[in-house]
Amino acid sequence: MPKIKMPKSNPSLDMTPMVDLAFLLVTFFMLTASSKVSEPVVIDSPSSTSDKLLPQNVIMVTVDEKGKAYYNINNYDVRIKTLEKMGAQYKVDFTNKEKEEFAKMTSFGVPIETLKQYLNMEESERSKVKSPGIPLDSLHNQLGDWIQFGRIEAAKQARTQKEKAESLGREFKYEPIRFAIRADGQANYISVKDVIKVFTDKDIYRFNLITDLEKGDE
């Protein structure tokens, strides 16, 4: 009987295209990635059809589901300056280490009295703490002060940058600071209105309301 010879196939296959693709994807994700930042609360923003991107230079007030306010300002140097100003106003001294810690944070929602304690916590501990929110009633309008000082410091920084650029004979592209409100969709409108009132009391009338892109067709 003649033997049926099976063609011997090589079990190792050419992986080059797969590797190419894998590295292509790796490169793509590395370049486009903006890492997730840890926020003290999870915010489920409402969706809208707006496709305008949020400006970079922004003071952001977050309102969570329960109506508590959180404050965030983007720029590292401005953050430190703002904290110094707030410390002077409310007679709280911050060490350099605490200032640096503050600059690295994102949003926070604690009153200035407990901010020192909050800053000295480990990051993992911090996420477990329930933030009481920044007070914004008319007696302790800390949020208003944060906004005001942040705004002043941002303007100061822009001015020094402009002077520096002009002394070097370069053109300076000035981007004014914007104000953004990021509120949870389920938050009571009244609490958002309170935050808006804090802004309008400081003569700020233009906001960016942060939303997610609408999913599907509606």
Next chain:
Amino acid sequence: MAEVNTGDGGGHGKHDKKRAKKSSTKIDMTPMVDLAFLLLTFFILTSTFSKPKAMEINFPAKAEDESKNQKVKNAITFIMTKDNGIYYYNGEFYPPNNKDGAPPTTLIKTDFSKDGLHKLLLDRYKPTLEAITVLEEKYKRKEIADTTLKRLVNLEKGSKEALTVLIKADDKAIYKNVIDLIDELNVCLVGKYAVVDVMPTELELLNATNK
């Protein structure tokens, strides 16, 4: 997996011994692939795709001026309340037994669905929308430039006859509804709208209607 190529499977003849050993050009790529996919997984998981979007909105400097002093002809007021409820009335607000002798305002219920709010807005905003369509057709026929189109559209949106929308919310309404409504206005190209405080008389009427 690891393939060690020893040339021709060992020496068969005497002449083989003289030849230098053929080293394989293939290298084992498995660890590299492992690493590549590990990195890929890491970046996929840590990257955030949806950048936050924002919609810009202007708030009136003083809310009282908006509702009291401004007499708008073609206005519609939306009042939002609990459980995604939304009511509206046309024109000015007349409380019962008002001195103008006008019939008291009643609130009409609508909803956020396509047949509710969207249809209502399109209907009320029709004259302006039609004017905008005419302008766009002119632009398509290249009768006007794109900057002119933009200017004329804005003029049309801001004209006195165009619909003015007032957005009000009581203390039980949620933020999402306000955003939904503003978004709907943006979709319908409504240019004149403002978020203002709800009046006590309106609240009374709302509570009476909502029962």
